[in-house]
Amino acid sequence: MTKKNGFDMELFFAALADRTRLRLINLMALDEICVCFFVAVIGASQPKISRHLAYLRKAGLVNARRDGKWIHYSLADPPNEKAALVFREVLTWLAEEEGMKLDRRRLAKVCCAPQPQLPVQLQGAPKPATLAAS
Amino acid sequence: MTKKNGFDMELFFAALADRTRLRLINLMALDEICVCFFVAVIGASQPKISRHLAYLRKAGLVNARRDGKWIHYSLADPPNEKAALVFREVLTWLAEEEGMKLDRRRLAKVCCAPQPQLPVQLQGAPKPATLAAS
């Protein structure tokens, strides 16, 4: 996560150089998100999601917060001021990309559906605060 | 360089995820630069520099211009507006990093030295316009 002087730029950009990780970052842009929602929205295996979250942790781009059985991930601001600037630009970039918008809609859909209609693995899962309709 | 829709974000960030390539980008920030100066300033082998320049070309981040025996590289603006914004932020980030400042000083030194003091391989090489003191 860090290097001799201050900040590992290469690791920072490497963390951004993967579609799955960009999708994860995009989904966290507005709120912290529970891992099970990443799995549901992105449609990849749980270990795959977990591995990519581990990479983002290593790069210092996300924080993890345990909440009982669940773990919520949120974006961290990079400790380097310029990195934080770039990171914010990247977020607005993602926000306008079509595939990313689709992911956000999928997340909203899954979060606003009434409990009984949710896939079994998501019933009882803690929804992101900004989307917790039911 | 491109993808189905418009722009390959992963390739863009992968191109930035390497120290040598960041150093090349930094050296081109102010002016187009001839390959031989990259080799002299960075101190890596010519094939290594050439390989990394090829990667930057593939990612659409640089243009190459032939000039007799020499080839000058310059930064391209990415065709995607948001990518261009991020790219400019990255350039200002590089400009304040210590290692990158050192490279710029090395470039200036090599360009301002009188011809006879230059290493043999650089005598006669076309200097970047903004630094062409002699």
Add this chain to the structure above:
DNA sequence: TGGACATATTCGTTAAGGCAAATATGATTT
């Protein structure tokens, strides 16, 4: 035309990182 020079590409090897499948950990529930 035949060097000599600047740059690019190829080859063989090695390390990093992607994936799926299997397994481990940590927390909750019964």
Add this chain to the structure above:
DNA sequence: AAATCATATTTGCCTTAACGAATATGTCCA
């Protein structure tokens, strides 16, 4: 304590991309 659930890590395989060394290409000059 055992079963269950959410998440993380390990393993083995494959691809990408790093490197140095060698070689190819393209341009100029004699």
